[in-house]
């Protein structure tokens with residue numbers, strides 16, 4: 001009897017066209033970045049489909065299968081981290097108020113918004129390509145800034161991403177030279193949608 005084929009339902013890339021008009025991050029940079037993001041979505045879908053096919057063919061013990069499995073962290077996180085990144089931006093930005101829930105959570109951990117911001121900027125300026133992320137521990141609700149190398153090294157299991165900043169060079173190279181990454185970080189900060197960040201807070 002023929003075994004029925006499993007069909008994987010592909011994930012659809014999100015549309016972030018409304019972000020055009022950011023301060024200090026050009027529309028051209030966004031266009032390039034949207035295409036890169038779409039590539040991660042495509043690769044994630046391809047990866048899932050190929051893994052299913054290999055499993056159905058009884059080839060889940062093969063080196064090919066293992067290499068595809070090892071790639072999950074890169075492609076999935078490449079897709080999802082970009083969604084957090086685009087999702088915490090808005091043209092015109094917004095103000096981080098000390099009295100807001102996210103403001104209070106930051107102050108509870110870091111003592112002041114300024115101290116947290118300085119640390120977040122320093123993490124983002126670290127050498128190498130990757131991400132600066134403000135995470136929340138789901139158990140203690142405590143916040144902490146983290147560095148993620150590429151897309152997969154440094155994610156903490158179960159931690160909730162609150163604010164995600166892409167510091168791969170493709171995120172700013174059309175607008176700033178590599179040594180001017182701090183200027184890009186300032187531009188990123190001026191475009192943060194703090195209401196969107198606050199919605200990610202775990203209660």
Ligand SMILES: [Fe+2]
Nearest residue numbers: 166168170171
């Ligand atoms: Fe990126």
